[in-house]
Amino acid sequence: MSQQASKLVIITEKLLIKKVARIIDDAGATGYTVVDAGGKGSRNVRSSGRPTVSDTYSNVKFEVLTPNREMAVKISDAVAAQFFEDYSGIAYLCDVMEVLHAHEF
Template sequence: MTLYSAIKVVIITEKMIAKGICNIIEQEGASGYTIMAAGGKGSHGVRNISDRAAVIDDFSDVRIEVIVTDKERAKSIMKKVAEAYFNEYAGITYLDEVEVLRLSKF
């Protein structure tokens, strides 16, 4: 089995801006992304998955993951997301070096 190097960008932010972030990801040429519910504690306090989602779903948090084949594209996604949203909305982004089985998917 051969594994290939790739870069995973992780963005944790407010659900209400997820669509705009996904637009940036697509504009940068990524082939897809994964979105899942997120919760935790940070500089904006505690964000619980179940409690907040029960009140108003748009105020919940999400974790968006996208895998790309080169670090420059990953950095560009991170920069554009941060510039477009992180001055007004809660959010963090980071990258991980990962290994994937089917590089053609990314």
């Protein structure tokens, strides 16, 4: 059985990982995936995988499947309002045609 969903992607600084995760949980999402991320944006180059003195300056990418667009926008708005003025970050939605083999999300 397949289900429809919205996928929210949030890329931000690793030091915010617990705070962003709390926003996702508080919004009612049942889970998320977090991976190290690197790249270049308006706030310079961020690298993933290179040794540094501290990984405080590295980025992470959250992927959150939500049952509807409204929940995804609620999470995105909260993260942006709390962090994106002072920290690097971007959030965007991806269309999910259908979720296959999902127990619950």
